[in-house]
Every structure is written in C-alpha cells, then in structure tokens.
Amino acid sequence: MIDDNRLLDIRNLQVWYRVYGGYLKVLDGVNFHIDKGEKVGLVGETGCGKTTTMKAVLRVLPDRDTKIPGGEIRFQGEDILKMSGPELQRVRSQGIAMIFQDPTAALNPVFTIGQQIGDVIRFSLASRKSRRLEKTTIKSTAMQALKEVSLPDQERMLGNYPIQLSGGMRQRVCISMAITTPRQLLIADEPGTSLDVTIQDQILRLLRELVEKRGTSIILITHSLGVAREMTDRIYVMYAGSMVEVAQSADLFERPLHPYTLGLLGSVPKITGGGITKGIPGRIPDYLHPPSGCRFHPRCPQVLPECSAEKPSFFDLGNGHQVACFLYKRAQCRRQS
Amino acid sequence: MPQTILEIDQLKKYFHIGKNKRGAIFVRAVDGVSFTVDAGETFGLVGESGSGKSTLAYTVIGMYKPTAGQILYRGQSLGVEAGRRPLALKKELQIVFQDPGSSLNPRQTIRQILEVPLRLHRRELKKSELEQTVIELLQKVELSPDYMYKSPPSIGGGEKQMVGIARALAPNPSLILLDEPTSALDVSVQAKIISKLIELQAELNLTYLFITHDLSLMRNVATRIAIMYLGKICELASASEFFQHPMHPYTQMLLSSVPVVTADEERMKPKRVRSTGEIPSPVNIPPGCSFHSRCSEKSRPCTVDDPGFIEVSPGHLVRCHQFPTDTSAVFDEREILHRQEPGPVPFIAPLVDPFSGLVEGRTSDE
C-alpha cells in the first residue's frame, strides 16, 4: 500500500563498513519516514549514524568496503538502493538536496559563486538538450536563488569567490544552491554548527521560512536538542545505529520517555541554572562487537533482563509517539486493549 | 576575604598587518580589557568569533606579548611571552585548548604526552615514580591505566579532552584557562567533562578562566561573566545577575538566540532583540561604540564616543550610552599604545586575506 503523502520511507536499513578485524555494524535497522511538507529533526550524538543514514539516502557512501545487508529506502515509492544511474541522478538533481555541515568545505575555493550556482542549475535539468541554457537564464535563476536567501547585492555576489564571504554568507550560498530548482526534500546536516550562535539563529530562521513558503519537506540533522525544538514538527532520537524514540516536538520535550532521551535532556545545561549533571555513563558501543539486544542497555540506568536478550522495536503510545524500549511494552499493550 | 589571583589592567593586543595611506593597520583583537579574577572562582568570558576572547587567553598564557596594559598573576607581572617567563610561573598557569584533535600529538602515546609536563615541572619525581604519577593523573580524570599506551587517534573526543585536562593538571597549577573546552563535543560528553572539572576545582583549589560562546553552559559554570565584543568587554556581572538582568543590547541579542529545551528557559529569554547583521571585520572597527552598527538602541552619542564602563548595580558593569553616567563610577581609559614592530618571531605571523582583511593563522579562532 503506497501512501501518496509519504515522501521518504526508510525501513530496517542496515549499513556495515569493512575494517581491520571485521565489520563495523553501524546502522542496525533504521526506521524513519517523512511526509510531504513536514519538518523532521534527527537528533543524535557523534557516531550514532545519522550522517551515514543520510549518505545512504543519497547513495554517497564509499562503494568499496561498505555493505548494505538489508533494508530499503523508498523515495516517493521507489527504492533508492535499487535505482539505476539515470534514475538516481534524477533523484539527486530534482528530488533531494543536501546542505552540508561545513559551508567552507562545500564550496570550491577556485570558482566564483556564480559559476558554482550555475553548475548546479545546469546539471539539475533533465535532458541533455536543456543543459544548453541561455546564459542569461542561468544568471537570472541564480540571482533569484540568492535573493531568496536574503543575500544583498546579488549581481556582485555572483562574481565573488567563497573566500571573500563570511561563514554565514557561505552557508546561505549553500542553501541557495539547494533551492535553485524546486525539490521535494531538503536534508540539512547540522546547518550553522560551525557558525556563531547569532548567525546560526538567522540561518535557521531562513531555512524555516524557505521550507514553509515552498512546502518542501526538510530533515534537520543536529546534535542540539534546542535547535530541533525550535525548528521541527517531529523529532527522531537516534542512538548507535537505530532510532530509539520519535514524537511530535512538543510531546518529546514534555514527555521524554526513552532513558537515552532523558539522559540527553538532562545533560543539556539550562539557562535557568540548575548545575551540570554527570552526563550518561559509559561510551558509545564498539560497532565491531555491538552489545546484544538493545544497544543502549550497557549504559541504561533502568535496564531490564530482556534488554540484553532482544532488541526492542518501536512501541506505539499514541499521537505519533513511539519508543524502542521494553519499559513501555506494557503501555502499548494497555493502549491497544 | 577573596584573594585576587589574576588582574588584567587595560590589556591591549594589536596585530600589525600592514600599512595604508593613513599609517599602520592593526587588528585590535583585544582593545582595553580590565578585570580581576579571585582565587577559587570561575570567571567566564563569553563572545562570538572576533570578540577577542581567545586572543586574551593566549596573551595571558604567553603565546603573545601584550601591546599595552598589564597582566598580574598574584602581583607578579606577566607581560612577556612564555619563552621568557620563569619556569615556576609557567607551572602555575595552564591552558586547555578547544580542539582535542589537534591539541594532542597524534604520534605520541598518552603516556608520553603526560610525561612531558611531569618531566619538566615535577623534577623531584624519580624515573620509577613517573609511571605511577601518570596513572594517578589518568585516574583523576576517570580514565583507566591502559589508556597510557593508546594514542590520540584511537580514542574519542571526550577522552582526548580529558587527557588535555590531565596534562594541564600535571604540574599542579593554580590557574587554568579553558578555551572552549567542550565546544567540539557532544552534550552528554560535555556534561561529563564539565562536572569533572567542577569536582576537580573543589578538590584541588583551582581557579578557572572559562571561555565559551555557549551561554547555557556558562550559566552553570561561571561565578562571574564578562561578555566581549570586538575586543572590549560590554558587560560584566555575576552569573545570576547576568542572566536575570541583561543590560547591554549585545547581551540581550545573544541571549535571545540561544536554543533552549524547556518552556521555563523560553520565558527567561529576552524577546525583543532579534539578531541582525554580521560582525564587522576587526580591522575596520567603527568609531564610537563598536556595537552600534547592529544595535537596536542606537542613539547619537553611540557613533561618536566609546562609552566607558558604568556600574549599574554593585558588581554589574555595562559599557553602553543608555545608562546615565555617574562620573565617579566611570573607569577612565588610559591610552598607552606601543607601536608593534613586525618581527620574525616563529609562531605569530598572522596572514591577511587580501579580499576582506580577514585575519587567518592563530587569530582566526576568534
């Protein structure tokens, strides 16, 4: 049954990397979906696999040494993992756009902004024939894109090189490259993380305006719960290769359920004071020999015997709030009965 | 009676980056900063890039020689670079750097990294005791002894930073400068490190000069906070005062951009000020108050005079024209400018980007 509204549907995705000693089993059954017009946040710490997941969606994982033992990634019903070259190219140029974390690394220092945006515009069109666009068309499309991201003096900007711009401006240029053609899905990987907090605030507000205006869906990857809270409708919390909790944003902060989510929220310092907790004991698991059952169980303050035996799937608690934790198994049963 | 351990008096650090028709061009990274730090407290410095907070720390620790002003450590002047300071003084002041990845030599083992300060500053230790001391240091930061043989690339960011802290603790210092120690780390790792730092402070009677751009972290770490913008302090107050009654427009702007996770915090944030504009280049600082180009409360005197420090309530200083000037409480600025000759010193030489005057090299941390 294909749900028309479901833009991206990742089911049980597994990704392994080959290293000395075996395989790093990074993604362990990722389940994720986003519908048209939604703003979804993907929150997780370093090494949890969020970037790997998004790279899998665009199929830019290193080909050698990467194994995808299972799962599917359906974009508008079609499985990306099974797509051919031209189909994939169409998805990358017209369906999904990614805004990378570090704008300085994402822009080529020896080409002007105009050349780079121009390249994106030209190559994102479907057939070879239309690639020979008029220079003026490309230029005006580029200027329009720059205008959308509130960059002043667009004509002059096209002639600038990335090094002449500040971090915030580079990030805006990257965003403009992602919106030159209408896309269904934007994936923003930690936007503004490398920038000052006031500039980050501006960038995030810009992103929100843009997606709301165009009805584009956006997946916002971040390690900051605060950013996710301000920017998204729904949030996934990810740990060690799978999603542990998903809820409507307001719901997640009012009623955080998974022990990892609780640990994470507790670790965030609050401007109202209250001191600093000791964080979450332990470290992220060794993907070479991951823990059995629930990957969080060695660090969990509320661990149960079944946690090491079996990996919990999502238990549904209503209103889109799902938790992958045996503590809530009964709550789901109660709800269902 | 709290004892003053560090006194900064009108400190200036300018970087000479060339000449134009009107004379020499300077980057005024630190432009007249004064404050004192008491023993045992945690003094916080907040600011964004270009504010000068890192340059200030680097000048205190001895990477740079001050252009003007004084740094006094327990009364002793620190106005020279680290190379010229007595060893006993170097032992007392230590620094923990921001990026754990590059502050540890990737080709050494942790044991070798920790032995360097031990060999230098704790000469009384015999060879046999060295290993034991390394293990003790590791234990202080909750790392097991087998970390001795690991090398930085194989351990995580949080652990690397713990090693950096252990390295700073090795010579038994009194004052530790922490330059954004957890900015590159995840929030749960940050919590672990910060709580450990707070424990260590009590246990070892340490004083911290803590630098970060993260206001929510600062709230829970610092006793007093100073906020810097383009080389000058805009506001200085105790931590609670700073957050409950922020006075300077820049403080309010920063506070309103902080992403928060609870409704209580939302209510606490100042609503009115939305951040606009970007930080001007530290080469072309506008005359008058350096913040006026982004300020929503701008008025005529702001473009002309630099406001002095005004004490709006005990211990709470603000540099802003909005507040009535009580002449007895204004701190006057003494202008002592030593012309800095560009010299062939191995580790300074900032490079200038020809397009925009942005400074790279070590000052690019700002």
Added chain:
Amino acid sequence: MIADRNHRLPPQPSAAPGTPSAWHRFAEQWKKNWFKFSHNRLSVIGLVIVLLVILLAIFAPWVTPYPAHAGAYVDYDNASLSPSALHWLGTDIFGRDILTRIIFSFRGALVMAIVVLAISVPPGVILGLMAGYFKGSWVDTTIMRLTDVFLAMPPLILALAVASVLEPNLMNAMIAVTLMWWPWYTRLVYGMASSLRNEYFVIAAELTGTSKFHILFREILPNCLSPVFTKMALDVGWVILIGASLSFVGLGEQPPTPALGQMVADGAKYMPDLWWMTIFPALAIVLIIFGFNLTGDGVRDMLETRMG
C-alpha cells in the same frame, strides 16, 4: 558512482582492554599495518618483486647458475648465444651468462640505494625540520637558499661532473647521487614542519617550556615521517635508475663487475641482432623500479593517518 571519500568512520576502540605487553602492542600495530598495505593487491605484488630482488642479491653466489661469470671470465666458445635452456637469458660477447650477471648487478644497485638514502635522508630531514620550524628567520633563509642552489643544478649533469672529476667507481657514483638527493627531503619536510609548528600540540609544548630539541624531534618530526618513508620506498627505484644512467656512461661500477646500465650500454651496440644483451638488463631495471613504486604506494597507504 559518487562516493564520499572524506567519509569518517565512528571511532573504533583499540585493542582489548587490560594493559597489553609491549610485544603485543607491537604485533597488533603491524597486523593493522599489513591490513592497510595489503588492501591493494598491486602493492603486494610490488612487495613480492622487491623481496625477490633483495633475496636474489643476497644469495647471488648460491642461486645463480654460473656465479663465476660475474667476475673476470671469458669463454669465446660460448659467446653471443641466444637464450636457451642452458643460458636462460643468453650470453654476452665474452661468453658470460646474462642472467647471472643481472642478478649480481642487483647487489651494486641495492647497495647504492641503501647507502645513498642512508646518507642523504637524515641531513635532508633535519635541515628541513629546522628551516620549517624557524620559518621566517635566518635559519630558514640560509637552509632553503642552499637547498635551492642544489636543486637548481641539473641532477644528472651534477652527478656526471662529480663522477668524472673523481675516479669512476661505485663509491664516487654514490657520492655524486647523494649530493643531489638530500634537497628533496629538505623541501618535503620543510613544508610539513612549517605547518605543523602552528598546531596546538606544538604550542602546548612550547608554552609548557620544553626545549627546542624536544619540540623538533619529539613533537614535530614523528608527524613528518610518513611522507618521508613513503618517498624513501619510492626513491630506491629512482636511485637505482640514476645509478644505471651513470653506469651506462661508464661512471659507476667498472668492469668486470656487472652493473645494469653498463650491460645495457654494452649490448646496445649489437642491437637488433643480439637483442638479448640489452633488452634483458633493461627489463630488469624496469622490473625493479616497478616493484619499488608499487611497494611505495603500499607504504603510503599503510602510513596514512587521520589527525585525531
């Protein structure tokens, strides 16, 4: 297919917990090194070639069919024989077995490579370290201008000049090549040292007050060594080639000691009729360089390190 080559793997905890012994750590490290080296099959092939050459050179008198032919030996009855079962690569105009002489010539070639690198690399590296760390000072200027002078001289001509002023023999050929080899290492290390001196771990060491010696040799040098080792592995092939060029014009090993270039030169006169006299020594040169180049690639893969 598009692939993200900057892809970062999650941090992998290193070997088993518990304090491992020094031998265990050593063994683990080399197991990992082999894993990286052998990732590319060509590097392994190169290593096999290199090991073969080395072993043949060491055990030449015992593995060659006609060891006496490597010295003063003449047998006009068997001269200029084409390759056959008795003489796999044929014989030269004096009746000497070419295969044997090629294998014996490996000795001189390898000795030259080892000696040249052993003598030219350490000073080159040290000079580069000092120039790079003290960049901007007179130390830097002096060293780098000196380096420029040596680099500006055409290498082969310099070697020829030196070798012809001194008596032509292996030793003097080595001196000649050494003189032109060290500047490349200085340049290589200079670039690395001058950027490394701005790294925070170096600054931390400076601030703490360690000696300059410590900073140069314990902090900076270990981080410069990977490209140096890689270059050394690749250079063996090149030194052998230069040595062959010198012996080609008669400025290396003197007859009757066999040398690859010399054999190519001698045989060249008889091309194309007695083709085996030139072709096989030339192929041997190609094989050696090929082997060392591939090995060098493997060494580079092995030593690649991610900073932090």
